[in-house]
Amino acid sequence: MKKPTPIIPLFKKFIKDTETGKRLKKNGEKIKEGSIDNYKYVLNNLTKFSIETGLELRICNASKLNKREYTSEKNYWKKFYKNYTSYLYKNGCYDNYVGNNIKIIRTFFNYLKNDIDFQTGDFQRLFYVRNEEIEILVLSPEQLKFLIHNKGFEEGLTSSLKRIKDIFVFGCTTGLRFSDIFLLTNKNFEQQKDDWYLKLKSKKTKTFSYIKLPDYAISIYQKAKPKTNNGLVFKKIALINFNKHLKSIGEKANFTAPIEFSREKQGFTKNNKSSAKIQYRFCDKMSSHMMRRTAITTLLILGMPEHLVRKISGHSYNSNSFNRYVHYAQSYMDKEIEKVHVKLETYD
Numbered sequence: 001m002k003k004p005t006p007i008i009p010l011f012k013k014f015i016k017d018t019e020t021g022k023r024l025k026k027n028g029e030k031i032k033e034g035s036i037d038n039y040k041y042v043l044n045n046l047t048k049f050s051i052e053t054g055l056e057l058r059i060c061n062a063s064k065l066n067k068r069e070y071t072s073e074k075n076y077w078k079k080f081y082k083n084y085t086s087y088l089y090k091n092g093c094y095d096n097y098v099g100n101n102i103k104i105i106r107t108f109f110n111y112l113k114n115d116i117d118f119q120t121g122d123f124q125r126l127f128y129v130r131n132e133e134i135e136i137l138v139l140s141p142e143q144l145k146f147l148i149h150n151k152g153f154e155e156g157l158t159s160s161l162k163r164i165k166d167i168f169v170f171g172c173t174t175g176l177r178f179s180d181i182f183l184l185t186n187k188n189f190e191q192q193k194d195d196w197y198l199k200l201k202s203k204k205t206k207t208f209s210y211i212k213l214p215d216y217a218i219s220i221y222q223k224a225k226p227k228t229n230n231g232l233v234f235k236k237i238a239l240i241n242f243n244k245h246l247k248s249i250g251e252k253a254n255f256t257a258p259i260e261f262s263r264e265k266q267g268f269t270k271n272n273k274s275s276a277k278i279q280y281r282f283c284d285k286m287s288s289h290m291m292r293r294t295a296i297t298t299l300l301i302l303g304m305p306e307h308l309v310r311k312i313s314g315h316s317y318n319s320n321s322f323n324r325y326v327h328y329a330q331s332y333m334d335k336e337i338e339k340v341h342v343k344l345e346t347y348d
Contacts, residue, residue: 002069004058014111015039042104049087062121077123094263095132102127132264138294148216164245166220171291173217178288184233207314243287250283257282300329
């Protein structure tokens with residue numbers, strides 16, 4: 001006879017074991033706080049889903065099921081997957097978010113099986129992890145040069161916006177992640193004769209980078225340089241506020257060209273529901289993610305060999321995300337070449 005066990009208490013134990021370090025990565029490292037936060041979001045979603053749909057979330061030990069019960073349990077999880085993903089889509093979620101939820105639930109199933117010897121029947125293999133490729137949005141080399149060199153524009157900014165612009169330009173130059181930028185101290189900067197280098201270990205990938213800095217990046221560092229070696233170069237700011245100020249900077253810089261904005265649900269492109277009323281501008285979609293993407297694509301566009309860009313960015317040779325940057329850079333160069341061809345094809 002099937003003996004169901006409630007899912008929510010097990011999921012809470014999964015989170016607790018991760019927080020305390022009882023559950024680790026395969027390489028023995030502790031799992032990052034960001035991942036644990038994502039687990040908590042999924043727990044919250046599962047709880048709301050169960051309450052709002054009335055579906056009991058439970059699991060049975062597959063090793064104690066007969067053939068009929070096993071088939072019944074398999075059908076239960078098929079139904080769960082269909083209903084849970086539909087619930088998320090109806091609540092305005094898109095493929096990447098839904099896919100991440102399912103990926104975490106699959107991780108939870110593996111935890112049950114491998115860490116606490118609860119035989120799940122591997123029903124998580126029925127869960128398809130869907131994802132979508134969102135268009136890469138980056139500054140063009142011309143836009144980046146404007147932010148770097150236009151003193152008249154900079155003088156029109158408030159002191160807080162100047163600080164955000166400096167951090168943004170520094171990120172667009174070095175390719176650092178938002179989290180890494182706000183961990184920089186004087187120890188990360190090294191002077192060798194007339195040259196300055198940025199040296200650090202990525203918080204996310206654990207890879208080491210050693211990047212030569214241009215004069216304008218050195219000026220940004222020296223302007224923000226703390227008095228002590230352990231002091232942070234850039235004072236921390238909440239991500240939501242950083243992105244809000246960034247959009248304001250983009251608007252003031254006239255980065256207001258209209259852009260198309262669409263996402264995917266179950267593999268089908270869906271325009272934003274308010275897109276008929278709202279025309280998105282480039283500045284409306286500026287965010288911290290743009291820093292790293294801009295740095296990588298700028299290096300590629302300006303001709304740096306791919307293997308050297310990878311060394312700076314920390315991407316592996318077969319990284320899918322890096323290949324997307326390569327394709328974007330090639331597309332940009334193709335458009336610029338086409339402009340030249342148009343000029344050559346006309347004769348006045």
